[in-house]
Amino acid sequence: MTQIPESRAYDVVIVGAGPAGLAAAEVLAGLGASVAIIDEQARAGGQIMRQPPRSFIIRRWLPGGLYGALKALLRRVETQEVTWLFSTTVLGIEPAEAASGFEISTLSGNTLGSVKAKRVLVAAGCHERPVPFPGSLLPGVMGAGALQGWLKGQQMLAGETVLFSGTHPFMLLVASQMIAAGASVKAVAFAQSRRDFLFGVLRRPLILLTHWRVFLTAAHSLWRIRRAGTRIFFRHRVNAAEGSAQLSEVSLTPVDHRGSGTAGAEDKRFTVDRLGLCYGFQVSSELARQAGAKVRWLEAAGGWIVDHSAAMESSLSGLYVAGEITGMAGADASRHEGTLAGLGMASSLSLNGIGKLSRVGARARRGLAREKRFAAYLNRLSALPPGLLGAMATEDSILCRCEKVTCKTVREILATHPEVTSPNALKLLSRVGMGFCQGRLCYANAAASLIAAGRVSPENLQPFEARWPVRPVPVSAIPATISDGRCT
């Protein structure tokens, strides 16, 4: 690993050191391209392979056969000649006006920097989708992914007693990992019915063959969960998270097949320290959008997903995309897309030796097709039932957590402004999306409230604008170079 001076030029800059970024790096570095990998985290691996800090030496930090290929990939890339820029946030990507190529603006610590690249790969992954409900901001209420990250990253227990609620089977995995680590998981509650799950599999029985490892892992998780005495509920949603300064109690409410149902006598209450939620994921495509790539709204696939060619090139020439931002499909699909993007960039850069890799490409394409089929199944299975959001959000629930905008405020603004039809107009009137996260978290909920009010159809949605800086920048990081302000 090398520490590099700023504004260096590379053949390729890869944003995101997860499976997609690593797979692309492997191809490109293998062909002799100069490659820099930038990641916000302090180590490589992305969300799924979240590594323990170097100071912890743990032999099997990721149990389970699922991760074998990814771990091997990480080890291989770590021995390659690539530049790692960790703990570095990309703030924006500017296509060069005249020539081809890009300038990538970065923030590390309190320093603004930039690197140049002939090609850029954005492989920025995804984050969990928050949903508004009473108590959603109480400390102790977390995304299941965040709980898992905690578990993986620090190898310590997030909380003593845990409850999971959501729509995504990912909860089973995290629940079982937490049990293995010594937590007491009280229950895992799905909004869907048991039949939804069974029929999902029965409709595509081949999936059992192609993805037996996943099902095996799921079965193993289930077995461990059952053995620990954890209850599994179907057709239940969170009603409220309660506690004074910290979560202490969670209530679950039964729902119908649309996800609707009001709190009442059949509610179940649990005393817990942590609530792990997973109502699906949202892709982090804001950087690709800021650069100027075309996107498309596909809620079930994670929101604003980036259009791309078979070689993974976006509508913006020279800007490639791979991984979740092309549509949620999991780590293996990301890895295959990364390989294809690496090959696409290699061929557009006319790197020597690419001819030898045709088999690698064919394998990745086959693998990707297989994973996309599974992703379609999983995304359909974990999609929010149509009435769920409406049933969960009360008037006082927080729709935008950064600006503390309630569902009631949004409803009232829509009522007094019947002409509002776009999320951007709603943002301007309500401050939804104006805070620290810049709408990365609340966009889907804002869009859902416009759709529910009949103001816009999903086909006509527009994203919030994405501009430099895509993450907040400390003012103190801005150099005080220009003092007379004459430059225009």
Added chain:
Amino acid sequence: MKSYDALVIGGGLTGCASAYYLAKRGSSVLLAERNEINSLASGQNAGSLHFQLEHRLLQHGSDKGGEFARILPLNAFAIQLWQTLESELRADLEITMDGGLMLAVTDAEVALLKQKNALERSFGIDSELLTAAELRKLAPYLGEDVQMASYLAEEGHANPRLVTPAYARAAKRHGAILKTGCEVVLLKPEGTGWIAQLRNSPGEEIETVRIGMVLNAAGAFAAEAGRLAHLHLPVFPLPLTMSVTERTKAFLPHLLQRAGAKLSLKQVAAGNVLIGGGWSSRFERSNGVPDYRRRPRAQLDKIVGNIALATKAVPALAALHILRCWTGTVGVTHDELPLLGEVPQSPGYFVAVGGSGFTLGPAYAALIAELMVTRRTEHDISIYSPARFDHINNFMASA
């Protein structure tokens, strides 16, 4: 065919406010906005209520400064409107008029301030020069190298997110019809009035209406809306940029500007500090040519320059984060004066467009509505008339 007394092109501040003042005076009004209400400059601007001559008007020397100073009578009228606007529109617009400071850091700026003050006083704008010692009392948050400032008690800011929608609601209360997703695509004189074609999205169906008068309130697109009636209106779109910090506790009660540099600063009701002052962004291209309809692209070096200036004026900003930068397009004329009045060659075609259109939008609107309905105005606005482009429009006139 439906008919109206007036068609207003554009649902920005000027258009919505004009619709309000027209409807209040009893006209039947149709406002057509091709995007959404308040979706362009009027919702994207910095919200400064600046009544002192700005840096951009001062930077070209005293001769030009004298010419640009002809805007000042409008400023005086605008101050009156802003002072009563919240009760007039029955809405909280986050208007504060707690004073504005134009800062001088360099000696050249000190000289500029003195010259500016003399000019303003001759137009009845009572700005006052404050020494560094006086500033330390009035504005302890200022950086050490501020030598002098020109203070005007009426300056301040209002929230652009709220003002135009409030005018729109008030216009509707008075019976105006506001159509969004509705683009004016053709204007033809007919009899004593006009025939207008409107294209409604998403269906794209064309609707034809008969109208008595047209008001071009299309902002940066005023030239385009002029061509709909075969007129040349020399309005140029300029791409600008803004930045905003995270919220912080109230510490900055004034509007700040610099005399010799592009800077405006204010703290809004929510606690965020807005940083602007006229730094440019850049038009995106579509098929190789600059496309004014797309949101301009932010330019990193300009943003950095803007924020560096801001931190010099108010060092406490260094403890905050920049949350977001945005861009917008403003329409200005070559002489920095608004285009306000009827086009002589095209009776019944009015225009109200100009820079500083947030500060002056209510004034533009009130005056143009008065002119359209009564054929005259109490304040003399003849120097802003589109008649100054007669030499061009004499070739264009259809009549």
